Amino acid sequence: MHPTLFEAIKPGPPLLQRAQSSQSQSSQDQSSQDQSSQDQSSQDSQGAQNMRKVQNAHRFFTPRVGGSNPISASRYRELLLAFIVSNNLPMSLVDRPSFRQLVHQLSPSTLVISTSSLMRDLHKTFCNHRMKLQIELQAHVIKGGRLSLTTDSWSAMNGAEHAAITVHWINNEWVHRHCVLDIIHLKEPIHSGEYLAEQLQAITDDFGITNGVFTITRDNASNNTAMLAEFEIGVCTDIASIQQPWSFIVKEGDVRCMAHIINLAVQAALTMLKAVPLEQTESYRLEQGSAHTQGFVPNRDEVATVLIKLRRHIYVFRNRRAWKDALKVQASTMGIQVVSLSLDMPVRWNSTYHMLENALKLEQPINALCASQTMDLSMRDIIITSIEWQVLHGLKAFFKIFVKPAEQV
Template sequence: MWKHHASCLKKNEAEKNQTPLGQDELQQDIQERGRYALCRMIVLDEQPYTVRSDCVKVSLEEMELLKVVFSRPGMSRVSITIDCWTGVNNKSFICVTSHFIDKEWRLHKKVISFFDITSHKGDDIAKVLIKALTNWGIQRLFCCTMDNAKNNSVAIKEMKSTINARGMLVSNGQYFHQRCVAHILNLAVVRVREAVKWINGSSTRSKTFKNIAKVCKVDTKKLLCQDVPTRRNSTYLMLEAVLPYKPVMKLFSNVTPQFGRDLRNLKHNDLTVSVPREEDWIEVRKMCSFLQSFYVMTRLVSGTTYATSFSFLMEMCDIFLIIKRLEDDEDVEIRHMAKKMMEKLGKYWLEGDELNPNMNKILYIAAMLDPRQR
């Protein structure tokens, strides 16, 4: 901030020679520049909003600038990504992110809406999405990425019937609905998740656990982390982090009897939760061995700073090959899990004798235009 203040003084001194300003006006201008720089620092560094009114002002100014970008005559088509979820307070939220390419061929990602909604019903989602597009002045759309849930399919249908009448879509909306590639995993690791949650739920418990880890000579640089059940990448990271702590977890349960008692009192879909057992650790190790591949794949197809549509074909082929190998695994549970994963994946991408109606054929065109795949 001091550096910025000094640069402002130099700039204002130069401007002063061109346009005379009084001392009071000069001081006011310096203060305004400083407040603006402070706001940008707080927003970009994701600090608590200690200067709320100024941050709101900056946000409104940035919104107007983005509206100008969307309204330019040469503006490319905009794709949007929708994410819906329910918070711990049972409130429903929706986030709308826009993706577009400017005239310099730079990929942009801008969050254009983030708010709570009355429900995740298809009609309600469609209404808020159409309102967001109207408020931002977006006139030309390419595709909308959502998963294949029933409510989302209803929302897509409602949106297409409304915005296609305005001539906003390509080929009457034939390529509008893009299923989310990253939603392919559905694995439950309840015992590990609840154990990590219990340990991290108190600073005293966490400190005791770390002390025991030192006794067991386990490196504590990689801390225990709790996953988000709907984000399978975080599930892999949780399992990877907890594996070295296997002997620590056992000793901790002996030293802290309340650990086991509290977990046994939990119920999850009629399953009694407990401290992770030996067979649980075997399963965790197996999961990590192949979840790592999906973690890498998911990161590749979930990029935000680079295009992913042209690379999807090779990644999807690799995913199919991995699951095919898992279907022949000697472990019965792994084979069963692979079968479920293939069924889930097949709803979006698998094609048999006839073309899958859920498959967006525009992705094949993107892959064909990639010279590396010829």
């Protein structure tokens, strides 16, 4: 055999090395091809994903084409009404050009809804729910169930006076149910007991539940006492039935609001301390540079004096921008979270306790700021001393006794 041929075919390291080298090169080529294929596949996948994002964005910002069917249009009106009512927005929102542009951009085929149309939808929805409530209450009374009412009156910021009537009952599944029956606009300037009883019975008669009223919870105003007496006279004329043999009686059905009684106890304590809060917060106002003279007469009673001082400080921190900002900076420097300072009012339950609670949280920043400030040097004449801060801590502990019962009722 020729030596060259023999050398080429004989087994040994040269042939093995060549075979391994060839195999390695083949593996590298295959791996390179696989990697290239994976990279290409990854790029294709990423490109497809990006394309879908672009298409989705284009589809979102492109107005929809096609007419709206009655189902979707009806659902749109329901959702729009729920959105406006739940967020306490004005009904006139739907008439504003910017809102209509937004709706047209999302769906050009959506019909424009006017304020009057939306008001009609609201009235229709209200009537439907009211009818369902009336049927449920009448069925409850027919089966022998009893109802408890609560009523309260207030004055709005525009001077209009209203009264709310709520109803409470336990259904056949022993579930406590409650709902607002109505909110009355009290148009008469004098809210006599006769007038209030007339308005109350008009609502219960309208729902057909007058003979099912068991108790009425109210505050301690004298006109409410007269209202219940007149209501008792009015319901006595209703015909009794086997299911409802007893009509409303003041002796058994008059329930006085416990939270209101607790607030009266707190106000009585403040009266004894000669520190009853004022209804008008502007009464605590101090002109710049006149804190030591204007309307401030130190009381010989220590508790009354410190509460007057605190209320005037709170008014300054709430109504003077420089003082408010300085207090925030001071509290932040000390690592204390800033809370909102509030003034107490006679008709706001637990307001004195909450005033003391928030002020005592900022005791250190208030002390530091009042001692170093140069914005109004006259405020140093009514600075709260360390002994007076101890008095405030004691008052907070005292008024805390009334907080939990008032919150639970």
